[in-house]
Amino acid sequence: MEYVIGVLLLLTFFGLAYYCIKGYNLMIGFLVITIIWTVLPMLGSLVVGSAFLEANPILNFGPDNTLVNALNSIYQSAPEGWGTTLVNVCWGAWFGRVLMETGIASTIIRKTVELGGDRPIVTMALLNIVTAVIFTAMTGAGPVIAIGVIVLPIMMSLGIPKAIAMFSFMESVAAGIYLNPVNFAQYRAFFIATDEMPDFTLGWYAAKWGYAALAIALVVTTIMAGVFLSRSKTSHAWAAQTAGAQQAKDAPMYTLILPIVPVVLNIAFNFSVIGGFVIAGFAALFLCGKMKGGFKASCQLVNKLYYDGVVDTAPLVGFLLTLPMFNKVASYASPYFNAVLGPIMPKTELVVCIVFAVLAGLGLFRGPMTLVGCGAATLGVLSNVASFSVPFLYAVFAIPTITVNIGSCITQSWVAWGLAYTKVESKDYLKLSIPTLYIISVLLYVLTMFTMTGLDQVWYA
């Protein structure tokens, strides 16, 4: 009977993938699938054989494992547990707004462009580096859009075709996210509770894998953009850019270091992420003269920036707080998946890397490889059919989540914005992003094989 339930769960999994690909609301999709995956395994526990229940005590309900406790753990404890991750997201979004308000982000972009001049490839490469560095700290759709309205017109005014400009920018944003402490905390929560495995810090991860991942993603993006650019025809557009993007005055030179302060503090001293955002954020506001209006006006400014930042992340919050329910319920569905898929799921680190590299494209359209899609279910299945270390699994899933979904997929909110802003067709964007995502993914899985496999038992959950 467990096979029947397993197949039914599998069908709902494909249904969810289809739902995500169609671009419907992710929060509702995950809420519905959570309910289905609650009902099916729990009803299934009434009809499966006793041997199956004995092998999977999680489904063996009784006085020590009550149904109410199980439901509470799915619908209450799981989203509550993500509250700690969510506050990082909110403070990261505030910091992003501060960098925009103070003009620090736009100043960095302008100085970079003035160094590269009217040479598309050089300027594009410099902008890619700067964009990646900025997005090691900035978070959310608002900052991506705010930087995008500066960077994209600059690239297009240099004659870089709009599809290549957009591709280059979005992939560079994704490259930066490999070292972003907010994203790190967010994805880490998929694998272990916040207080588990304290040694798995951003600093450890960065030294072992993160720096190299960022560098590989950035270099491949830049090389690919250069190749696409050398093949493309020169273009010139007559376009009117309305005021807004160009008007800010320069931030002082010494403040341009502030965007990386939270990341550096976190990596170097394991200093609190939020503490880093607060220190660097207020330093930026003071040093750029944004707090000159006195106490009341300064309070209003800080409050407004927080409000704007939280609004930037608002579309993500509902999804983020539904996802942990799904992650939790996946543990109840996993025994059934194990029964059906266990024999064919990869069980060694080498095979996992090969399979994920080959199937990297399935991270597109919120597919079964991305953690911000239905990859959470894949993670549930994979981690139940064999034992893998947490850092290994983190790297395995971070690649399709960051490079494939966030950088290359048109379902990513800011990519969708970029398509509308630059008037690039989805297919033209995907033509550039898909080959690139495969090259980056393959290289990063090779990196994962070299740096994240064969870890000690302490790295196992």
Add this chain to the structure above:
Amino acid sequence: MSFKEKVKPYLEPIADGLFGKQRGMRGPQLAPVAPRPIGLMMEDLLRLDDEAWGTYAFSRDVLNRKFTPEKRAELTHRAMECGREYAQKMAGQYGTSNPTELAKKMGMQVEYPEMPKSAARVLFAEFKAPNHIYLYMDAVRKARTTMIEPGVKAVLTDKLDIGQLLLAHELFHYVEETYKKEIFTRTEKVELWAPKPLHNRSTIGCLGEIAAMEFARTLTDIPYSPYLMDVFLVYGYSKDAAVRLYEEIMGLAGLRPSNPENYSPAT
């Protein structure tokens, strides 16, 4: 300079932040704009001189801050001369100054796609090497509607054919590609920062745009800068965006926008 004087600029923002005078609540990021008739804006912009349009063109260039106002004015004039010279040269060479005929004789492939709507960055036309020109009909169609607003026709005159003007502008970019080794807009360079003894020389992107505008003006024989079209065409997408752009251009030219209450459209 004493240590105190050196440190003062760094400490002032912090001190101001802590003890500065009370000010009101910050306004929205984009200040609201009063509505302005397009005819009035066109009348005002018609009066701007070449240097004012050059300042506007440079304001869109990534290297704008590398030049003094005098250097910008000089480069603007030289780019305009270049545009005029090549317009006359092409008209002579191909025996016509009609942009459509010129495009045909130059072997250009002109396409007329629609375009998605957006007020943030309005795309009018595009040249893609080696010989493709795209004229976005959405902008052209909207311009025809704007043309019947009071006072517009009197300013822009019957000589204006938006499609021909856009085409002529893009033709210059083809000419620029053809003569890239000798044309001023590609040979003029600016020295950027580089560690000594290396050199970092770059072309100046907006010179091509300034020259393309003059090239189009010469071919179509309109009595004003084609840069007016930036405001005129944006108006079809967003009146507020057009007013903001107009106010920005007037500001760059050091002029005050006219009072709309005193405006009576010319017929």
